[in-house]
Amino acid sequence: MKSEGREKARSGRRKLSADQDGAARAQVTRANIIDVATKEFVAHGFDGASVNEIAKASDTSKRMIYYHFACKQELYTAVLEAAYARVGRAVVTSELPQRDQSAMEALRSYACEAFEKFNANEDFVRLIMAENLARGSTIQKSDIVRQRSRTNLSALEAICRRGVEEGSMRSDFRTVDLYFAIVGVAFHAVSNRTSTEISLGMDLGSEAELAYRRRLVGDMACRYVCKI
Amino acid sequence: MKSEGREKARSGRRKLSADQDGAARAQVTRANIIDVATKEFVAHGFDGASVNEIAKASDTSKRMIYYHFACKQELYTAVLEAAYARVGRAVVTSELPQRDQSAMEALRSYACEAFEKFNANEDFVRLIMAENLARGSTIQKSDIVRQRSRTNLSALEAICRRGVEEGSMRSDFRTVDLYFAIVGVAFHAVSNRTSTEISLGMDLGSEAELAYRRRLVGDMACRYVCKI
DNA sequence: AAATTTATGTACCACGTGGTTCATTTCTGT
DNA sequence: ACAGAAATGAACCACGTGGTACATAAATTT
Numbered sequence: 001m002k003s004e005g006r007e008k009a010r011s012g013r014r015k016l017s018a019d020q021d022g023a024a025r026a027q028v029t030r031a032n033i034i035d036v037a038t039k040e041f042v043a044h045g046f047d048g049a050s051v052n053e054i055a056k057a058s059d060t061s062k063r064m065i066y067y068h069f070a071c072k073q074e075l076y077t078a079v080l081e082a083a084y085a086r087v088g089r090a091v092v093t094s095e096l097p098q099r100d101q102s103a104m105e106a107l108r109s110y111a112c113e114a115f116e117k118f119n120a121n122e123d124f125v126r127l128i129m130a131e132n133l134a135r136g137s138t139i140q141k142s143d144i145v146r147q148r149s150r151t152n153l154s155a156l157e158a159i160c161r162r163g164v165e166e167g168s169m170r171s172d173f174r175t176v177d178l179y180f181a182i183v184g185v186a187f188h189a190v191s192n193r194t195s196t197e198i199s200l201g202m203d204l205g206s207e208a209e210l211a212y213r214r215r216l217v218g219d220m221a222c223r224y225v226c227k228i
Numbered sequence: 229m230k231s232e233g234r235e236k237a238r239s240g241r242r243k244l245s246a247d248q249d250g251a252a253r254a255q256v257t258r259a260n261i262i263d264v265a266t267k268e269f270v271a272h273g274f275d276g277a278s279v280n281e282i283a284k285a286s287d288t289s290k291r292m293i294y295y296h297f298a299c300k301q302e303l304y305t306a307v308l309e310a311a312y313a314r315v316g317r318a319v320v321t322s323e324l325p326q327r328d329q330s331a332m333e334a335l336r337s338y339a340c341e342a343f344e345k346f347n348a349n350e351d352f353v354r355l356i357m358a359e360n361l362a363r364g365s366t367i368q369k370s371d372i373v374r375q376r377s378r379t380n381l382s383a384l385e386a387i388c389r390r391g392v393e394e395g396s397m398r399s400d401f402r403t404v405d406l407y408f409a410i411v412g413v414a415f416h417a418v419s420n421r422t423s424t425e426i427s428l429g430m431d432l433g434s435e436a437e438l439a440y441r442r443r444l445v446g447d448m449a450c451r452y453v454c455k456i
Numbered sequence: 457a458a459a460t461t462t463a464t465g466t467a468c469c470a471c472g473t474g475g476t477t478c479a480t481t482t483c484t485g486t
Numbered sequence: 487a488c489a490g491a492a493a494t495g496a497a498c499c500a501c502g503t504g505g506t507a508c509a510t511a512a513a514t515t516t
Contacts, residue, residue: 025493026493043361044273044275045272045275045358045361047277048272048276049275050472050473050474052472061494061496062475063476063494064493064494066474066475066476067493067494071474072474072475128420129357129360129419129420130273130361131422131423132357132419132420132422132423133270133273133354133357133361134271135422136422136423136425136426139423139426139427140426145426146426146427146429148427149424149427150428173447176430177440177441177444180416180417180441181409181413183416184412184413184414184416184417184420185409185412185413185416186412187416188408188411188412188413188415188419189408189412191360191416192357192360192412192415194360194363195356195359196377198367198368198373198374199367199373199374199377200377200378200381200404201374201378212405213408216405216408216409219452220448220452223452224447224451224452254462257463278503278504279504280502280503288464289464290504291463291464291506292465294504294506299504300504300505
């Protein structure tokens, strides 16, 4: 009754696959831990998340978690930075303004891709929510985070400058407000999906509804900057 | 060293004030517990929140918490419903469309008040965030919650119908999308204030910035529905 | 005045928590 | 072949957790 199934004698380093060297294997383990931890932190918050549970859900042990990360907080920071890295990678293509489209078209692309980015990275969105609940106690210390938004804002600024030059956009608004509007609607659509579904009694996960909200973000942005 | 300050002999019912009867005093205690618990749940999430801490921070004891609420979950539900009740009360005036203003003006009011409502009830916003992180596990069961959003949406629908009749608004959009845009921007401005401040390095708490964002929500809404 | 209900304090419980100790196994450089 | 390093398991620890048992003081009802 005690040792059922997996025999406990499997001690020492596990042989995942012989062809990768130590460092690579360590990276895999780390990544796996971070992956599982992301889910746990997102579901229960920093305080609520249990290292024991993370250990159980991953295919390592608590011992290995503390082998790779000094403490719970460090693991959480790693989770957050990994999430930022993922999203950073996902958006890189959209940042260069394409010269073959009008500023207004570029703005629409920008807005839609912002929505797409959040929608495709729900974990990231949920981590940001958790950070806001915790008053950004972790995000504050990690400067990997800091630069990202500034870059996105600059890209938007470039688009708007071009739009004004082209004569298609008005100039009496702050770019940062447009940024707030785009990010606000796009983020909220993902972050508050559950509560919205419950209180409005509608399903927002369908492809049709997704398309509606993607269009909404683009339309809203374009209408906000267009003349008259 | 053991019994410093407040003597332990103060047992039995506490004499808060002699002139209120039992029921009223009980309500005060309940309200106090809910108040303190709101802060704790909002700061640490459901799992992370500690009943011990709530007891310490309130001027009752853990014993009294479990006297008034069967379990942690029930306390949390009470916290959530209290928050909804507060916000519900706060918005009641704005819901009746005022006939002396144009539909467009009414829409602007609606949007601004949505922002105001969220801004003035940050705890409520933060609870909603927590609920979304928890996939609405509590909100789902409490139907006090359910009706509120529908009412708000109906009010918006009335405004839009009037705007179309007046000829000031286009009709080729879904009211619910406009609703998403307004609530999205307004909610996000409050819920993600911390992360936005950190990543953009600006202070969003000032009266000036507040005014900017209030205007933004109104402008955005009006521009979204205006013709051409 | 007695009985009952309401309200409260103290001490406690089993369990889960983040984190550690110690021993051991496998891999790697020489 | 062998020493040192990297990796892993098992058991453990002090403490905090949600929740309870028991006793009892005050207010209320009879």
